[in-house]
Amino acid sequence: MTRERPIGVALLGCGTVGSEVVRLLLSQADELTARVGAPVVLRGIAIRRPKRHHDVPGELLTTDAASLIAREDVDVVVEVVGGIEPVRTLLLDALRAGKSVVTANKALLAENTAELAEAADASGADLYFEAAVAGAIPIVRPMRESLAGDRITRVVGILNGTTNFILSAMDSTGAGYAETLEEAGRLGYAEADPTADVDGFDAAAKAAILASLAFHTRVTAADVYREGIRDITASDIAAAKTLGCTVKLLALCERVVAEDGTERVSARVHPAMVPRNHPLASVDGAYNAVVVEGEAAGRLMFYGQGAGGAPTASAVLGDLVAVSRNLVHGGRGPRESAYADLGIAPMGETPTRYHVSMEVADRAGVLAAVAGEFAKRGVSISVVRQVGRDDGASLVVVTHTARDSALADTVAALRDSEFVNAVTSVLRVEGGTP
Numbered sequence: 001m002t003r004e005r006p007i008g009v010a011l012l013g014c015g016t017v018g019s020e021v022v023r024l025l026l027s028q029a030d031e032l033t034a035r036v037g038a039p040v041v042l043r044g045i046a047i048r049r050p051k052r053h054h055d056v057p058g059e060l061l062t063t064d065a066a067s068l069i070a071r072e073d074v075d076v077v078v079e080v081v082g083g084i085e086p087v088r089t090l091l092l093d094a095l096r097a098g099k100s101v102v103t104a105n106k107a108l109l110a111e112n113t114a115e116l117a118e119a120a121d122a123s124g125a126d127l128y129f130e131a132a133v134a135g136a137i138p139i140v141r142p143m144r145e146s147l148a149g150d151r152i153t154r155v156v157g158i159l160n161g162t163t164n165f166i167l168s169a170m171d172s173t174g175a176g177y178a179e180t181l182e183e184a185g186r187l188g189y190a191e192a193d194p195t196a197d198v199d200g201f202d203a204a205a206k207a208a209i210l211a212s213l214a215f216h217t218r219v220t221a222a223d224v225y226r227e228g229i230r231d232i233t234a235s236d237i238a239a240a241k242t243l244g245c246t247v248k249l250l251a252l253c254e255r256v257v258a259e260d261g262t263e264r265v266s267a268r269v270h271p272a273m274v275p276r277n278h279p280l281a282s283v284d285g286a287y288n289a290v291v292v293e294g295e296a297a298g299r300l301m302f303y304g305q306g307a308g309g310a311p312t313a314s315a316v317l318g319d320l321v322a323v324s325r326n327l328v329h330g331g332r333g334p335r336e337s338a339y340a341d342l343g344i345a346p347m348g349e350t351p352t353r354y355h356v357s358m359e360v361a362d363r364a365g366v367l368a369a370v371a372g373e374f375a376k377r378g379v380s381i382s383v384v385r386q387v388g389r390d391d392g393a394s395l396v397v398v399t400h401t402a403r404d405s406a407l408a409d410t411v412a413a414l415r416d417s418e419f420v421n422a423v424t425s426v427l428r429v430e431g432g433t434p
Contacts, residue, residue, distance in 0.1 A: 006039035008073040008088040008325040011080035012046045012065055014056060020313035022056050035321055037328040044068045069094045070395050075088045076323050078316060079103040088112055095119035104131035104312060110205035110221035117336035126326055133206045134159060134288045136311030137304040143213040150294035152214040154254040159206040161286030161307045162197035163249040164422040165189045168284040171246050176234045189286055199228035200269045203251045211253035211267040216340035225268035225347040232271055236425050239357060245273040246281050250430060256345045264345035270428060273355055277424035280433035347404030355398050356411060357425040361395040366419045373413050377406040
């Protein structure tokens, strides 16, 4: 089935991802026509500085994004600019005009999915965003479509390639955070300003999107508890190895039950020790992976390149083909599903486990006193390891699962106690018994 009129595409942005989208659209034009059922034609590319783009046809370039979107021969708007404004306004205008949108903008979606989805519903347009999470890895569509009949209970992922590269390198070389970050910058894995990556903002935006999809609840980036990796030391990595673990920056989204029995959504991003036999422990370098757990499907793992021009462009083109097929055949893509409207669980109510390293006085009664602080708050201890030295002792405690607030209160009490000289490291533990 074909239609006479081509699918007209407006591209917003032509950086690393956008230039790859242009290359694929032009080089695979015949194949895309066959897959879609109609020609897919690039009508124009909105950019800020036309003189910088010598690798794309000059006649396609414009600095007037609003006028490009408003053209009658544009059916789909593909956005790879990033940021909130003016992109938010431009995409809302497109959706309200009945033009479908394909976006890779995780920051915008983590804040404004509801507004965009409502505009799409009102006009009958499609909103697709596979490329916003985990680059080339197909995770959004499986959660929106393939797993729509299942009840997802947990999603755990490594969603940022920069931090995973840094932590993997620290694990393999024994180097510290600062020197490994510098090396990541030299190799092109870290931006000149790595804040969004190393402080967890990038992963938190992606976690908000995944939690919204998994639990049919609107979750924003502000709902995601966030810790980065700046404080991870070579000693933390060494301690993890001692327990048969590695350290990863994890995004964790799960259903939790509050004390009153109501179900809530917990969404968080933080470093954690992961046992080396866990599927995510072997995800090294700049790769991403997501583990989805469903009541019927069980555990599913999605793995691949989570960033980069070509991988992300692959996801963008996949969405563009899907949207174009809908236009050709008169169908519509999946709509936003937020019927559950679950509450957001504070981090303090989230069940987790702690690994706590302390410097303590090497004398009788210290271990019992430390154990007593955990017991006062109902926290059970799984592992204790003590190493004596001439000037004291090093004590490591790994807990069983407890509420994060109880664990945090215990650590605060240990820091104030007379028998603990210093709490040198606190890391959460995920993925089973180390």
